[in-house]
Amino acid sequence: MSETASQYKVFDNCDKISIATLFYTSFSMRQAILSFLLVFLLGTNQYAQAMSSANYEIPSDVIGSAGAPSSSATYDLNDTLGEMATGPSSSATYDLKAGFWQTAEGYVIAINCDALLNMEAIQGVGLSDPDMSSNYATCNIFTDDNSGYNLYWKASSATMASGGDTIVAYTPAVSETPETWSVAGSASEWGGHLGSASDTVDTSFWGNADSYAAGKWLNIPIANFNIATRLSKTTAAGDDEIIYFGAEVGASKVQPSGTYSVTVTITSVAR
Numbered sequence: 001m002s003e004t005a006s007q008y009k010v011f012d013n014c015d016k017i018s019i020a021t022l023f024y025t026s027f028s029m030r031q032a033i034l035s036f037l038l039v040f041l042l043g044t045n046q047y048a049q050a051m052s053s054a055n056y057e058i059p060s061d062v063i064g065s066a067g068a069p070s071s072s073a074t075y076d077l078n079d080t081l082g083e084m085a086t087g088p089s090s091s092a093t094y095d096l097k098a099g100f101w102q103t104a105e106g107y108v109i110a111i112n113c114d115a116l117l118n119m120e121a122i123q124g125v126g127l128s129d130p131d132m133s134s135n136y137a138t139c140n141i142f143t144d145d146n147s148g149y150n151l152y153w154k155a156s157s158a159t160m161a162s163g164g165d166t167i168v169a170y171t172p173a174v175s176e177t178p179e180t181w182s183v184a185g186s187a188s189e190w191g192g193h194l195g196s197a198s199d200t201v202d203t204s205f206w207g208n209a210d211s212y213a214a215g216k217w218l219n220i221p222i223a224n225f226n227i228a229t230r231l232s233k234t235t236a237a238g239d240d241e242i243i244y245f246g247a248e249v250g251a252s253k254v255q256p257s258g259t260y261s262v263t264v265t266i267t268s269v270a271r
Contacts, residue, residue, distance in 0.1 A: 107145035142238035147271040148230035162258030169219035178216030185250040195242030
């Protein structure tokens with residue numbers, strides 16, 4: 001199983017990469033105006049190809065004297081002659097696969113998300129971006145694993161916080177069941193929605209529209225929650241998954257001024 005999240009499409013042959021894509025969300029309020037900013041902070045483990053160009057990629061190669069795969073009813077053998085000091089090694093800071101067969105194992109999985117998203121401001125009370133024309137980000141996922149991938153999201157905290165003040169997570173009537181947006185007049189909440197135009201999306205779960213009134217929304221929990229599943233490899237262009245973010249301050253809610261922040265992690269995992 002492979003996991004990866006990155007600002008740039010990264011091709012790898014490693015068995016596991018534990019990388020997160022981070023979204024920094026801030027809210028500031030002056031004179032009853034709330035402005036929203038999502039910043040995507042990205043990190044990755046880098047795994048190099050042997051050779052590549054715009055038209056091809058060779059993930060691993062070897063200059064040796066002989067070697068080939070062979071098998072029988074009782075064994076499978078992959079061998080090369082002419083290589084030195086081959087084999088896997090690792091530490092807390094690196095994973096190393098030395099040798100042709102070591103690097104040739106495994107599938108590629110990669111994720112690339114938008115770097116910055118400015119959410120629309122709220123004038124006093126009401127919704128951020130009522131028509132959902134700007135409160136979204138796109139993540140592109142590529143894998144050549146024939147089993148496909150799972151896509152997860154999670155938050156560092158159930159609430160956005162500014163000092164001791166909070167904006168709580170969206171609260172669906174039934175836990176883990178998306179619903180059309182509904183926030184009480186005395187509350188302020190934030191949540192997420194997987195867009196209906198995503199390449200891999202279950203519209204029976206997330207709805208056929210991308211709006212507060214017609215789309216289906218959920219809180220983003222502190223544990224990984226599966227938001228999309230693909231059962232086959234992607235095309236070379238990958239899957240574009242469109243993630244919407246919503247927020248509302250209820251009509252009678254007095255939301256203290258401040259900068260409210262939370263971290264959301266998006267992870268793609270080969271199945």
